[in-house]
Amino acid sequence: MENEKNSRGQWGSNFGFLMAAIGSAVGLGNIWGFPYKMGASGGFAFLIVYIGLVAFAGIAIMLGELALGRKTGYGVIGTYKLLSKKFAWVGWLGFLSGFLILAFYSVLGGYTLRYAIGFLMEIFSAGAGFGGLGSGAFFGAFTTNGASQIIYHLLFMGITVAIVMGGISSGIERFTKIAMPVLFGMLLIVIIRSVTLEGAMTGVSFMFAPNFAAFSEIGFMKVLKTAAGQMFFSLSLGMGCMITYGSYLSKSENLEKNAVIIPIADSIFALCAGLAVMPAVGAFMSQGVEGISFGAGPGLLFVTLHQVFSAGMGGLIGDLFGFLFYFLVFIAAVTSAISLLEVCTAYFVDKDVQKGTSGNRKKHTMIVGAIIFLVGIPVCLDGLGAGRAGGAMIDIPATMFGMSEVRMAFDCWLDFYDMIAEGVFMPLGAILMSVMIGWVLKTDVIKEEIEVGGLKMKSFRFWEICFKYIVPIVITFVLFGQLDDFFGLGIF
Numbered sequence: 047m048e049n050e051k052n053s054r055g056q057w058g059s060n061f062g063f064l065m066a067a068i069g070s071a072v073g074l075g076n077i078w079g080f081p082y083k084m085g086a087s088g089g090f091a092f093l094i095v096y097i098g099l100v101a102f103a104g105i106a107i108m109l110g111e112l113a114l115g116r117k118t119g120y121g122v123i124g125t126y127k128l129l130s131k132k133f134a135w136v137g138w139l140g141f142l143s144g145f146l147i148l149a150f151y152s153v154l155g156g157y158t159l160r161y162a163i164g165f166l167m168e169i170f171s172a173g174a175g176f177g178g179l180g181s182g183a184f185f186g187a188f189t190t191n192g193a194s195q196i197i198y199h200l201l202f203m204g205i206t207v208a209i210v211m212g213g214i215s216s217g218i219e220r221f222t223k224i225a226m227p228v229l230f231g232m233l234l235i236v237i238i239r240s241v242t243l244e245g246a247m248t249g250v251s252f253m254f255a256p257n258f259a260a261f262s263e264i265g266f267m268k269v270l271k272t273a274a275g276q277m278f279f280s281l282s283l284g285m286g287c288m289i290t291y292g293s294y295l296s297k298s299e300n301l302e303k304n305a306v307i308i309p310i311a312d313s314i315f316a317l318c319a320g321l322a323v324m325p326a327v328g329a330f331m332s333q334g335v336e337g338i339s340f341g342a343g344p345g346l347l348f349v350t351l352h353q354v355f356s357a358g359m360g361g362l363i364g365d366l367f368g369f370l371f372y373f374l375v376f377i378a379a380v381t382s383a384i385s386l387l388e389v390c391t392a393y394f395v396d397k398d399v400q401k402g403t404s405g406n407r408k409k410h411t412m413i414v415g416a417i418i419f420l421v422g423i424p425v426c427l428d429g430l431g432a433g434r435a436g437g438a439m440i441d442i443p444a445t446m447f448g449m450s451e452v453r454m455a456f457d458c459w460l461d462f463y464d465m466i467a468e469g470v471f472m473p474l475g476a477i478l479m480s481v482m483i484g485w486v487l488k489t490d491v492i493k494e495e496i497e498v499g500g501l502k503m504k505s506f507r508f509w510e511i512c513f514k515y516i517v518p519i520v521i522t523f524v525l526f527g528q529l530d531d532f533f534g535l536g537i538f
């Protein structure tokens with residue numbers, strides 16, 4: 047058994063594991079999604095809801111996933127197969143989620159690389175990086191240029207594949223052990239610059255001011271659903287990522303402690319990302335710089351922030367901070383992308399190991415990476431909908447099914463992949479996991495695994511209540527909330 051483990055690979059240290067797991071959690075979701083969702087959904091009031099969800103659902107699922115992976119010693123598909131014949135297919139939901147999320151995540155990662163390189167080139171020669179275009183015009187030009195998006199998507203995927211090919215301790219761990227502390231250092235520098243700008247408080251109060259009225263204006267259920275969906279994606283839960291990372295952990299490590307540290311670190315990073323982004327946006331907005339507002343979605347990360355650095359800060363300082371910021375986002379995206387790819391790679395390595403061979407990780411990683419790259423190409427070709435002439439990508443007349451209220455259209459491939467993975471597979475996978483462990487196999491499975499190295503599971507009762515009752519309720523919210531968003535069902 048031990049030999050089998052070794053041929054799959056193992057983390058060199060608990061610190062290395064933590065950096066990889068926090069690296070998986072901290073990504074575009076933290077920097078892109080969290081700050082504006084918090085600002086738009088109640089500020090400090092949203093934060094309280096978010097922290098409650100992390101405490102009562104996020105940590106419990108994290109602990110469940112880590113323990114399951116370490117117990118079986120396999121990735122997400124191998125784990126579900128070994129645990130239960132009836133639930134074996136749930137592993138495939140995780141695999142496919144990782145696959146689809148990475149297909150669009152890598153395209154966005156390519157964007158961050160493009161912007162980092164752009165600002166770097168601007169440092170040396172004005173106009174070299176963005177062709178002398180303003181932020182909105184550049185974004186428009188880039189997203190309608192399929193070939194250039196494909197090149198950056200390829201570069202991003204290539205870097206991700208190269209790291210995962212190196213294996214667990216000498217690939218993923220070696221990279222994240224350096225990247226995560228560097229990332230945090232860069233973030234602190236950007237925060238200091240951001241909060242010391244004139245007018246920064248506008249941004250701080252947009253994000254942090256408690257606005258309980260938002261609960262009644264937006265609706266408490268809607269806020270809850272937004273926070274729960276954000277938590278899932280941000281903590282990399284529900285698709286077997288933490289199962290896979292847990293499977294490379296030694297039996298002597300303390301799972302309970304790790305399952306608390308990862309969500310806390312992720313939440314701190316999300317808040318820090320907000321402090322890096324929002325005060326700068328607020329500052330230049332209040333100074334009246336054109337084209338800057340607290341927008342949402344791709345606009346905030348790429349158009350608004352580009353404008354913050356180029357027109358707001360301006361000059362060499364703007365280019366330097368622009369480079370630093372987009373490079374930081376790029377690193378955060380890479381450490382998440384490698385965990386998504388590892389979910390897929392692990393399946394093939396596990397199959398080799400089960401056959402008794404040592405596993406050809408390099409070959410598997412390259413093939414899976416190449417297929418994901420291909421699947422991401424349509425996302426590049428329609429540039430988040432910008433490159434699509436003539437309406438939506440998929441538009442099924444809902445009247446055909448007698449559901450005139452339902453929107454059966456997707457504006458772009460990214461939305462479509464995201465709907466399948468984040469909207470359906472992830473919450474479904476998580477619900478089935480909590481039902482399988484909590485109600486079918488019984489929660490002792492987790493307790494035994496946590497105590498296998500001689501440690502006592504201190505939080506068993508609390509964890510059991512969270513896992514059996516709170517988690518299924520929260521995820522049901524996420525599931526219906528996502529479907530509601532995508533199809534406009536009008537439930538919330």
Ligand code: PHE
Binds near residue numbers: 279283
């Ligand atoms: N947690 C990552 C983010 O916030 C995304 C991710 C989701 C990574 C699922 C792995 C698995 O960007």
